[in-house]
Amino acid sequence: MTANIEEQYLEAFGALAPQGDPAWLLARRRMARDIFAAAGFPHRRVEAWRYTDLRRALAKDGYVPAQRFDGPLAYDAETVGPGAAAFGDVERHMLVCVNGFFRPDLSSADLPEGVSVKPLSEAVKETGFEEFLTTDDNLHPINALNSALMQDGLVIRVDAGKDAGKPLHMVHVTTSSGASAAHMRHVIALGKGAKLSLLETHLGQGGAGYLANHVTETHLGEGAALTHIKLQDEAKDALHLAANNLRLSADAKYYGFVLALGARLSRHETDAVFKGEGAHADMHGALALRGKQLGDISTYVDHAVPGCSSNAHVKSVLDEEATGVFQGCVLVAKDAQKTDGRQLSNALLLSRDAGMNAKPELEIYADDVQCAHGSTIGELDETALFYLRSRGIDEATARSLLIRAFLDEVLETIPLDGVKQDIGSQIDVWFRASALAGS
Amino acid sequence: MAVRETVETVDEVGKYKYGFFTDIESEKAPKGLNEDTIRFISAKKDEPEWMLEWRLEAYRRWLTMQEPSWAKVNYPEIDFQDAYYYSAPKSDEDRPKSLDEVDPKLLETYEKLGIPLSEQKMLAGVAVDAVFDSVSVATTFKGKLKEAGVIFCPMSEAIRDYPDLVRKYLGSVVPVSDNFYATLNSAVFSDGSFVYIPKGVRCPMELSTYFRINEAQTGQFERTLIVADEGSYVSYLEGCTAPMRDENQVHAAVVELVALEGAEIKYSTVQNWYPGDENGKGGIYNFVTKRGDCRGADSKISWTQVETGSAVTWKYPSCILRGDNSVGEFYSIAISNNYQQVDSGTKMIHLGKNTSSRIISKGISAGKSSNTYRGLVSVHKKAEDARNFTQCDSLLVGDKCSAHTVPYIESKNPSAVLEHEATTSKISEDQLFYCMQRGLGEEEAVALLVNGFCRDVLQQLPMEFAVEAQKLVGISLEGSVG
Numbered sequence: 001m002t003a004n005i006e007e008q009y010l011e012a013f014g015a016l017a018p019q020g021d022p023a024w025l026l027a028r029r030r031m032a033r034d035i036f037a038a039a040g041f042p043h044r045r046v047e048a049w050r051y052t053d054l055r056r057a058l059a060k061d062g063y064v065p066a067q068r069f070d071g072p073l074a075y076d077a078e079t080v081g082p083g084a085a086a087f088g089d090v091e092r093h094m095l096v097c098v099n100g101f102f103r104p105d106l107s108s109a110d111l112p113e114g115v116s117v118k119p120l121s122e123a124v125k126e127t128g129f130e131e132f133l134t135t136d137d138n139l140h141p142i143n144a145l146n147s148a149l150m151q152d153g154l155v156i157r158v159d160a161g162k163d164a165g166k167p168l169h170m171v172h173v174t175t176s177s178g179a180s181a182a183h184m185r186h187v188i189a190l191g192k193g194a195k196l197s198l199l200e201t202h203l204g205q206g207g208a209g210y211l212a213n214h215v216t217e218t219h220l221g222e223g224a225a226l227t228h229i230k231l232q233d234e235a236k237d238a239l240h241l242a243a244n245n246l247r248l249s250a251d252a253k254y255y256g257f258v259l260a261l262g263a264r265l266s267r268h269e270t271d272a273v274f275k276g277e278g279a280h281a282d283m284h285g286a287l288a289l290r291g292k293q294l295g296d297i298s299t300y301v302d303h304a305v306p307g308c309s310s311n312a313h314v315k316s317v318l319d320e321e322a323t324g325v326f327q328g329c330v331l332v333a334k335d336a337q338k339t340d341g342r343q344l345s346n347a348l349l350l351s352r353d354a355g356m357n358a359k360p361e362l363e364i365y366a367d368d369v370q371c372a373h374g375s376t377i378g379e380l381d382e383t384a385l386f387y388l389r390s391r392g393i394d395e396a397t398a399r400s401l402l403i404r405a406f407l408d409e410v411l412e413t414i415p416l417d418g419v420k421q422d423i424g425s426q427i428d429v430w431f432r433a434s435a436l437a438g439s
Numbered sequence: 440m441a442v443r444e445t446v447e448t449v450d451e452v453g454k455y456k457y458g459f460f461t462d463i464e465s466e467k468a469p470k471g472l473n474e475d476t477i478r479f480i481s482a483k484k485d486e487p488e489w490m491l492e493w494r495l496e497a498y499r500r501w502l503t504m505q506e507p508s509w510a511k512v513n514y515p516e517i518d519f520q521d522a523y524y525y526s527a528p529k530s531d532e533d534r535p536k537s538l539d540e541v542d543p544k545l546l547e548t549y550e551k552l553g554i555p556l557s558e559q560k561m562l563a564g565v566a567v568d569a570v571f572d573s574v575s576v577a578t579t580f581k582g583k584l585k586e587a588g589v590i591f592c593p594m595s596e597a598i599r600d601y602p603d604l605v606r607k608y609l610g611s612v613v614p615v616s617d618n619f620y621a622t623l624n625s626a627v628f629s630d631g632s633f634v635y636i637p638k639g640v641r642c643p644m645e646l647s648t649y650f651r652i653n654e655a656q657t658g659q660f661e662r663t664l665i666v667a668d669e670g671s672y673v674s675y676l677e678g679c680t681a682p683m684r685d686e687n688q689v690h691a692a693v694v695e696l697v698a699l700e701g702a703e704i705k706y707s708t709v710q711n712w713y714p715g716d717e718n719g720k721g722g723i724y725n726f727v728t729k730r731g732d733c734r735g736a737d738s739k740i741s742w743t744q745v746e747t748g749s750a751v752t753w754k755y756p757s758c759i760l761r762g763d764n765s766v767g768e769f770y771s772i773a774i775s776n777n778y779q780q781v782d783s784g785t786k787m788i789h790l791g792k793n794t795s796s797r798i799i800s801k802g803i804s805a806g807k808s809s810n811t812y813r814g815l816v817s818v819h820k821k822a823e824d825a826r827n828f829t830q831c832d833s834l835l836v837g838d839k840c841s842a843h844t845v846p847y848i849e850s851k852n853p854s855a856v857l858e859h860e861a862t863t864s865k866i867s868e869d870q871l872f873y874c875m876q877r878g879l880g881e882e883e884a885v886a887l888l889v890n891g892f893c894r895d896v897l898q899q900l901p902m903e904f905a906v907e908a909q910k911l912v913g914i915s916l917e918g919s920v921g
Contacts, residue, residue, distance in 0.1 A: 349852070349853035353820075357847070357850075359847050361846070362863055364835065364842045364843065364863050369835075372860070375848050375859040376857060377848065377850040379854055379856075
């Protein structure tokens with residue numbers, strides 16, 4: 001047994017720390033290190049991690065810092081899984097990160113005017129950059145760990161009034177085969193009225209037990225609109241932790257969607273704060289898991305000002321011994337009148353040993369609000385299955401039809417057609433693998 | 440406009456009607472809590488040795504425990520040494536044999552509470568085991584119940600007269616070490632009710648206990664145990680009113696229900712203890728552990744509660760659905776006003792096959808109060824075809840109150856179907872407008888809508904109680920008309 005896995009990480013901090021960081025960043029790293037050292041990896045008894053016990057998941061492995069990889073990258077289904085095909089037909093700009101480091105040589109350079117991408121290591125040298133890093137390390141030990149150890153990341157900025165046009169596609173690939181850990185920090189900043197579509201894929205080489213820890217700081221200016229679609233198909237022994245800290249100014253619009261297929265343990269967390277009236281955030285997602293996978297989608301929405309709306313809809317399909325987790329909290333501050341906050345979690349359990357935990361929470365301090373949440377957990381509808389079978393459709397097809405229909409409800413909300421299709425195909429691939437395993 | 444009136448009318452509820460105080464000399468244990476206090480209580484009750492041991496063990500366990508802090512309630516730290524743990528009316532020495540022997544002042548108190556003991560028989564067949572402070576003073580209808588074989592007596596009597604039954608079931612649903620308050624209760628419980636319904640018996644009347652906190656600074660530690668043997672049925676009513684006073688009082692009751700095969704227990708509560716004044720001063724701290732165990736197949740336990748009182752409420756009546764085909768229900772109305780804090784809900788633990796549960800919770804918060812629903816629905820691996828439906832709705836009256844919903848939904852069985860929905864809103868302007876357009880006054884319209892909001896739960900109450908409950912919920916509405 002590892003006596004103290006936290007210490008291993010802090011050692012890594014000692015090895016990595018000073019590499020030309022500005023003073024504010026060094027101070028911040030030190031503070032974050034202390035917070036993490038005090039809190040440790042969150043576990044079952046930490047309310048926000050009640051269903052996703054990181055301490056247990058990490059207990060066996062000693063993680064070393066991920067190494068920069070500069071060689072040629074095999075980006076195909078054979079090496080990094082079927083997710084490599086996703087968004088291939090969508091016209092897009094590629095931004096590639098390998099083992100937690102940005103690889104400009106593999107990325108598109110022809111970004112339109114008003115759109116800029118910089119590696120984090122460069123961006124931190126700008127004066128005033130710290131204002132983008134608004135994540136409160138005190139509230140979140142994993143974010144603190146990220147702050148202490150973050151090495152690289154993408155800083156994407158769209159100037160006021162600019163429409164970035166073609167989507168930007170962030171590709172994260174892990175090639176290391178051992179237990180390595182990468183802590184990336186991304187910043188997405190949209191100026192007033194700016195528009196951006198952002199795609200993300202997270203892939204890894206088969207069987208590797210690495211940890212990918214991403215923290216994304218998203219700042220949407222007044223009236224800005226971000227469409228953010230993510231496919232998480234990490235290697236099957238990997239751990240994937242993603243925290244999206246979202247700050248919305250007045251009338252900003254955020255559409256987020258995540259499809260989680262990979263990793264033995266994954267968590268996709270959105271922490272949204274409304275800072276101006278009239279803003280809207282969609283935080284949708286789907287989990288399709290099997291084996292002993294655990295997938296967690298958590299949302300925390302702070303309706304700090306009046307007149308904003310939020311909607312989180314998560315659909316989970318859980319096969320074999322997989323466990324799904326949905327945690328949602330809608331906080332409506334005093335005086336945040338005319339808030340509309342919605343959460344819905346639907347889960348399908350396909351096997352005897354699958355499980356689902358849902359905790360949709362409302363915390364409301366204002367009276368003129370419409371807030372609702374719902375949660376359902378069940379299995380495939382036998383009568384619907386029977387209906388299809390009676391029409392001559394074989395069982396496997398009938399099941400896949402029903403499961404697709406179940407997931408389509410949330411897939412349908414994806415605003416980009418090509419992307420929607422690709423997400424659908426990824427689910428089909430997942431389903432075929434499931435059927436193969438079952439037969 | 441309408442909202443303000445509702446605020447006012449809910450204010451009316453706050454003006455506590457039952458704030459009188461009966462001055463009867465009490466016999467008290469010395470202030471504070473230690474092993475001697477427990478020995479004193481046990482000796483006072485003439486308890487057998489095993490009961491004293493049980494209490495002492497609980498006390499020692501309690502010393503190692505921490506007060507829970509996860510609920511959404513705030514209150515000053517409680518000094519458990521600054522309270523009396525036992526007080527009994529003086530006339531304890533020679534217990535009254537009939538109503539005539541009961542202290543007339545006590546009877547007067549009951550009169551004010553609306554339970555005229557002398558007219559019990561006319562009161563729709565309700566037998567009352569009235570708990571005045573900690574000792575049960577008078578028990579009625581014993582004869583009729585005895586005929587049916589039903590045991591309905593104070594806990595202290597049951598410990599003496601039915602030790603085997605008590606030993607078998609006491610602490611079997613809420614273990615001694617269950618939680619901080621339950622453990623405290625196990626150490627110091629003063630009295631409570633014991634009910635045993637024999638096999639196949641349908642209890643001929645609704646059983647009822649009035650709890651009443653009377654002596655200043657006495658914590659009340661009631662212990663209730665209801666055992667429904669195979670195929671039996673009982674409906675039990677618990678109603679509470681307490682006099683007005685300033686010091687905060689801790690109340691930590693434990694209620695255990697055991698339903699064996701085919702048995703059904705219906706447990707209804709109207710809780711209207713002193714909630715504190717408009718400034719949040721005083722009021723009862725109500726930390727209750729209530730749990731029912733559907734131990735046998737085809738059994739059913741149903742909790743209905745109307746919570747309007749107490750400054751702080753911490754209460755989660757739960758069902759352990761162990762027997763196959765067993766059913767658990769939880770119907771709740773929680774009204775909070777001024778500075779009241781309610782953190783209440785339920786737990787439905789599905790262990791047996793084909794078990795089903797239903798949760799309907801209505802929270803109404805007004806003033807500067809905070810009202811939280813906290814619930815757990817857990818389906819274990821072997822609970823084939825388990826079914827749950829949960830609905831929790833919150834109504835906010837005024838913009839200084841808060842309403843929270845914290846459900847935990849866990850399923851480990853694919854054949855289980857769980858549904859949960861919750862809404863939070865204020866009284867809809869559209870609905871108000873619609874009602875008024877049909878000729879209703881504004882107050883009537885508000886009354887109608889609030890009534891409608893609670894209807895699902897009110898309908899679950901037994902007739903005798905529905906009146907009282909509707910009064911409590913409806914008092915507000917009465918005042919607003921005209």
